[in-house]
């Protein structure tokens with residue numbers, strides 16, 4: 001038998017090595033190439049309130065835009081598709097994670113103008129009511145905010161982000177189903193009918209009838225305004241002709257805001273607060289955003305060690321009981337949320353402090369609730385709803401969670417005919433939550449645009465709208481997803497329970513009847529809240545696949561690729 005020559009042996013070894021390397025590479029490639037489950041995406045996604053706006057955001061990403069570009073374009077679009085929720089006459093809180101994992105919060109919510117009605121808080125409603133009129137208008141921060149985040153994180157030209165929305169505003173869109181439904185609710189109908197939004201034919205026909213599904217919704221003046229801002233930048237609004245026109249119109253409506261207020265508006269850029277949730281880190285906006293309240297709810301609930309079994313039989317009653325008790329305590333903490341620049345800087349710190357969280361958890365009894373609001377520190381106030389949220393994640397791993405608002409439905413229904421802008425009524429956010437307000441101050445907010453990061457590298461970009469319901473609705477979606485084993489879609493769709501500001505418990509239709517009865521037996525008082533406009537939009541990346549969900553409560557659809 002001929003012995004192999006050493007050089008031949010070398011050859012064999014070499015060939016073997018090459019084969020091994022090839023095999024390993026093949027494995028890696030096929031792992032990378034692994035198909036994501038149907039309905040999920042491989043690269044990027046945007047979840048806005050409507051399919052149209054999610055798609056506009058997605059298109060920006062596909063054209064090389066960053067998550068910030070996608071979010072801005074989706075928000076601009078939302079100002080036309082859900083004009084009752086947000087617009088360039090409002091403000092936002094935007095949480096952004098850059099691709100190396102640093103998280104910043106851009107707060108460009110409205111501020112109190114230099115001159116305001118000093119006894120405004122005496123006009124606060126004590127029960128559910130929409131606050132109308134120019135006295136509630138805060139200085140709009142929306143465009144200054146877009147400008148600041150775009151400068152830092154944008155990849156596409158500023159004007160490009162406006163293009164699709166300018167087209168929609170000028171050409172018009174069929175009345176979106178959600179808005180059509182909203183305008184057919186009698187209190188909303190009356191609200192709009194008796195307002196400038198009808199007089200100036202924004203949501204009414206020439207003969208004064210409210211537009212309905214099937215009608216065309218057009219914003220020609222707003223389209224022109226956006227064209228100018230697209231060309232000239234945010235300065236056109238904050239110090240140029242548009243600002244002057246806006247101030248003129250506000251004056252005509254009896255308001256006191258000055259061009260000086262617009263000129264001096266500043267975006268607040270801060271580090272996010274980061275709180276641990278077991279194997280997950282949660283980044284939230286600091287006060288005056290509602291992030292700390294949501295972190296408090298999740299902090300208390302984490303200590304109950306929930307698992308998917310917590311939804312079995314009577315355990316489900318106990319799970320919701322504990323959640324409701326926790327939210328009652330969170331309601332009692334609402335006044336801890338205020339603008340740290342004008343108030344005690346530490347006023348909300350205890351909400352993320354484990355010793356406070358443990359103390360509250362120990363005050364929760366498994367067999368009863370408490371009647372007295374004193375137990376929970378709750379002071380009566382009025383609830384409201386409104387707002388929008390966009391979550392976006394791009395190919396580079398940049399994530400944006402942005403909640404935007406003009407506060408209540410159609411803001412305070414003040415309309416600027418020269419610019420086509422609907423003004424916010426943000427100053428009513430001080431109602432029930434503060435005793436004073438000062439020029440330049442941000443009102444306290446429930447908005448909580450969050451970004452969660454798991455140890456294994458997963459990302460969850462999540463936030464919501466719905467006024468008073470925001471913090472608890474987003475918290476419950478996170479509980480459902482993180483601890484109760486639901487898919488993201490189910491976590492958001494699960495019928496919810498809203499603990500109102502009187503600590504009454506309100507069940508969304510479809511809520512488990514036997515659990516409802518169990519909760520009543522524990523002593524919970526049931527309220528009659530009818531507006532479950534809590535809307536959570538989220539994008540999640542896990543094991544290389546992206547799942548995006550837009551809440552079906554607002555008829556939304558996400559978009560990705």
Ligand SMILES: *[C@@H]1O[C@H](CO)[C@@H](O)[C@H](O)[C@H]1NC(C)=O
Nearest residue numbers: 097098099100101102103104
């Ligand atoms: C992310 O942000 C941090 C802190 O602001 C910065 O140091 C880092 O360079 C940023 N990364 C990228 C890729 O921009």
Ligand SMILES: *[C@@H]1O[C@H](CO)[C@@H](O)[C@H](O)[C@H]1NC(C)=O
Nearest residue numbers: 204205206207208209210215
């Ligand atoms: C108002 O105008 C719309 C179309 O412009 C029409 O369909 C409707 O019948 C009119 N209503 C009244 C009361 O005239």
Ligand SMILES: *[C@@H]1O[C@H](CO)[C@@H](O)[C@H](O)[C@H]1NC(C)=O
Nearest residue numbers: 364365366367368369522523
């Ligand atoms: C509830 O449980 C506590 C102990 O945790 C007990 O002292 C109390 O009597 C119970 N109350 C009712 C109404 O069962």
